[in-house]
Amino acid sequence: MSESRTGAKVERLPLARYTTLGVGGESEVWFVSTHEQLAEAMEQPYRILGGGSNLVISDEGVPERVIRLSGPFAERDLEPDPTLSGDTEIVTGWVGGGVPLPGLVRALQKLGLSNLEGTVGIPGQVGGSVWMNAGTRFGEMFDGLHTIEIATPDGVKQVTPADLNWGYRNSGIPRNHIVTRVRLKLKRGTPGEVQARMDAADHARKGQPKNKTPGCAFKNPTLPGGQKVSAGLLIDQAGLKGTRVGNAMIAPEHANFIVNLGGATAADVHALLEVIREKVGVPMELEYELWPERPELSQAQTAELR
Structure with missing residues (x-):
């Protein structure tokens, strides 16, 4: 591990350890704890890596710097701001x-604070x-946001x-901008x-898999006429549950x-996404982030309904 000129910790590490899927090759990781360190990290091409959910990283990693927020950027102040709070x-701070x-959601529950x-x-x-x-269908992050601090180039x-x-x-926040802090608006x-x-909300999730996973693969598409339909239902109707490539499987x-059944690769996951694209006749947009980007997998396809 080395230090940058502003004191950020820099190390080449396998990104698989930082993702909920457990895949991803080695890349240069910057651990930043101040705005000054973050500004330095953003001087060269970069990506921001948080909890690693909703993300599939290439087996070769990525050529850009990978930024991880640490120190004060990983702390929380849930005390009410008296100038902005009411009965x-x-x-919050x-x-x-x-x-x-x-952990944040659990802490808010103990305080009796609602919206997230x-x-x-x-x-x-x-x-x-x-x-x-x-x-989820029970709520989203923007239900509880008051102010968002964003680091931009x-x-x-x-x-x-x-x-x-x-x-x-x-969120409408550009891809190369980083959410560094927020103030929450809570009931x-x-x-x-x-x-x-x-x-x-938790009861509705009981049918979800317990293996390592990035989360939902596709956004629920909107059919001609404006009806939104479950992506999972469409994949199920295509007979794809349990389909396996290597050690990756459609749950x-x-x-x-x-x-990830254990030892899956990003290539296994990409292959399964291609199977879904081929077999499901409804245009669907990927919910995962792919590093590096693969537009042929990420964007909604224009195929007609079958």
């Missing part, structure tokens, strides 16, 4: 982009979860959700009330999940 709603989302319980079970970090507006800025063109699995309640809503429990 029924609070605005800053929560770092490197804070694990599951719909994200229960999502394994990412706050920054990445905000960047893609992660969520031109400096650091603060925005509100109203400043962004956000929507389903999309006051009781721990029991928040737990009940978390239990409802028998839920067809919109690809799992």
Whole structure:
């Protein structure tokens, strides 16, 4: 391990250890804990790696620097800001982009603070979860955001959700921008009330696989006429549950999940995505991030319905 001129820790490491799928080759990783270190890391081509969910990294790794938020960027202040909080709603102090989302959701439940319980079970970090507006049908990250601090190639800025063109699995934040911190906007309640809503969301996830997985593979597509349909249902109807390439498999429990049975490679996962593209006749957009990008797998296809 070495240090950059601003004190960032730099080391070549296998990225598989930082992903929920458990695949990814070796790359140069920068551990940054200050805005100065982050600005230095962003001087050359870079990628930001948070909790490693929703991500499939090439077996060869990536040529760019890989940035990990650490130190103060991985800390949280959940105390209400008295100048912004009221009787029924609070605005917290800053929560770092490197804070694990599951631990944050549990901490909010113990405090009886609501708005993010719909994200229960999502394994990412706050920054990445905000960047893609992660969520479930019970809620999403933008339900609980007041202010977002973003590092850009031109400096650091603060925005509100109203400043962004956000929507389903999309924050409107450009790809080369990094969510460093957020302030949360939360409703006051009781721990029991928040737990009940978390239990409802968690119950709906019981059919999801327990093996290593990036999460849902495809976004739910919209059919001609405006009807949104389950991607998992379409893959299931194509008879693909349990399909296996190498040690990667389309999960028998839920067809919109690809799992690592142990020793899977990114190439195995890419091959399964191609199988799904071939067999499912509905244009679908990949929910995973692929490093490096593969547009032929990521973008919604234009095939007609079969």
